[in-house]
Amino acid sequence: MVAQKWPIIGHEWAVELLQRSIATEHIAHTYLLAGPPQVGKSTLALTFAQALNCTGDEPPCGQCRPCRLIASGRHPDVRLVETERAASGERKGKREIGIDQVRALQHEVNLKPYEGRWKVAIIAGAEELSLEAANALLKTLEEPPPQVVLILMATSSEALLPTIASRCQLITLRPLPAATIASALLSRGVPAERARLLSRLAEGRIGWAIQASQDESLLIARQDTLAQLVRLSAARRSERLAYAQVLAQRFSRDGEGPEEVGAVLELWAGWWRDVLLVQEGCPELVVNVDREEMLRREAGRGRPEQSQTFLQALRQTQEQLAQNVNPRLALEVLLLSVPVGPG
Numbered sequence: 001m002v003a004q005k006w007p008i009i010g011h012e013w014a015v016e017l018l019q020r021s022i023a024t025e026h027i028a029h030t031y032l033l034a035g036p037p038q039v040g041k042s043t044l045a046l047t048f049a050q051a052l053n054c055t056g057d058e059p060p061c062g063q064c065r066p067c068r069l070i071a072s073g074r075h076p077d078v079r080l081v082e083t084e085r086a087a088s089g090e091r092k093g094k095r096e097i098g099i100d101q102v103r104a105l106q107h108e109v110n111l112k113p114y115e116g117r118w119k120v121a122i123i124a125g126a127e128e129l130s131l132e133a134a135n136a137l138l139k140t141l142e143e144p145p146p147q148v149v150l151i152l153m154a155t156s157s158e159a160l161l162p163t164i165a166s167r168c169q170l171i172t173l174r175p176l177p178a179a180t181i182a183s184a185l186l187s188r189g190v191p192a193e194r195a196r197l198l199s200r201l202a203e204g205r206i207g208w209a210i211q212a213s214q215d216e217s218l219l220i221a222r223q224d225t226l227a228q229l230v231r232l233s234a235a236r237r238s239e240r241l242a243y244a245q246v247l248a249q250r251f252s253r254d255g256e257g258p259e260e261v262g263a264v265l266e267l268w269a270g271w272w273r274d275v276l277l278v279q280e281g282c283p284e285l286v287v288n289v290d291r292e293e294m295l296r297r298e299a300g301r302g303r304p305e306q307s308q309t310f311l312q313a314l315r316q317t318q319e320q321l322a323q324n325v326n327p328r329l330a331l332e333v334l335l336l337s338v339p340v341g342p343g
Contacts, residue, residue, distance in 0.1 A: 006047050006060065009184045009206055010176040011040055017171065018048050022059070027052070027118075028169040029144035032126075032152045032160070035173035038207030041153045044173070045122045046070060049078045052149060053116035066116055077116040081105055082124040095128065102133040106140055109148045119148045126152040127159035134161050141167040175204020185213055200289045203270065225267050230294065232338045233301070240335040247335075248328035251321065261327075262318065269314045275299050276307040306339045313337045 006015045021027050031048075033041040050060035050067045053075070060067050069075035081101055105121055113119050123129075129137065141164060144150065157165040157172075182199035184206060186192065190213045201222070202209035212218045232240060251261040274286040278299035286295060299307075317334040321327060 006051070008040060008044055008047060010180045011044060011173055014044060014171050014173065015047075018044075018051070022051055027149060029148060030141055030150045030152065030168045032154065032157060032165060032168035032170050033173060034154055034156050034170060036155060036175060036205060038205040038211070039173045039175060040206055041173055042122075042124065043207075044171075045151045045153060048151065049075075049118075049120040049122065049149075052118040052120060053077065075116065076114040077118065078120045078122070079105065079108060080122050080124060083128050096130045097123070097125070097128050097133050098130055099132045099136055102129070102136045106136070109140065109150075110145050113147055117147065119145075120151065121148070122151045122153065124153050126154040126164075129160075134164060138163055138167075176206050177204075178202070181206050181209045185209060188213065197290055200287055203287055222267065225264055226271055226288070226291065226294075229268055229271060229338075230298065232335065233298065233340060237336065240338065241332055244331040244335040245328060247331045251327040251331070258321070261321070265314055265318055269311060271295075272307050272311050272314070276304055276311065279304040279307060302339045310337060310339055 006019070008015050018031075033045060035041055047060055050062070050070045052059075053066040053070065054060045055064045055066055056062075062068075062071070066075060070078050073080065081097060083095055083097055105123075109119055109121055111119075123137075138161070141150070152160070152164075152168060154160055157168075157170055178199040181202055181204075182195045185195035185198060188210070190198070194213065198209045198212050201212070201219075208218075228243070232243065235243075247261055247264065251257050270287055274288050274291075274295050275298050277283065277285050278295050279302075283292065283295075286292065288295060313334055317330050320330045
């Protein structure tokens, strides 16, 4: 199918929808790409921007001047809006998209395209819009200028104001099957065994799998986090409280502190889901396939009810941290509830 010429893996239906909108000239002014981090939203947004402005015979050709400029982030009519923190790639800068950024964007989209057929504005992490910025953006969504396409990216439509989400054409990108991710990694030259491992650990996030195939530090950090969790099962109360304080201090740090702690808790949740699967006799469904022996040991130390209880405690802690409760208190309660191993 023609859609397969787009460099998108596993989301062909979304490609076909966008491709059909271009072919029939029924292009919406605002799209919302929703899905978990690193599932392919950015790739789809940039490819759509290329297709809208491509001068080749079968857009996006990837070779014409507009396609190359967009791929390199230098096209004058394609603008990326994101938080200062995301733009810097470091643990500094604002953690929200502010009113000044939206006003600058509004000024730009009201100008005629400088070089391309369409002006395209991509708002990454749209859930990070401040309330003031979101309300300002709403005015543009209600009366979008001609030849302008806005592409919002967020984890879900529920993460945005209903008044914004309702004015977007929603395209939800779901996590991909492990087999699809493994095939993509193999096509990039990743050895078969490593491709199999990363495809399972990715939990549907093809972007993470590709990044991990190129950056060994991601797997090393994961191993360290899981090792710490296993140690906590046999740790004394004082050691657990000390580690809760470490996590709380990290959470309260400016920049990516909350995201770092959130990633730790999410990894723990995945680990205890795997423990529960082993306890329930479903080891073939585990994600952490490189830690099967450790999972079996952990599963043998307790009962399924204990694993279920701790998973519930994890989710409750995640919700509490999102609601700005005292992080140290929430994490202390969580760490004290880690199922205790023998000895």
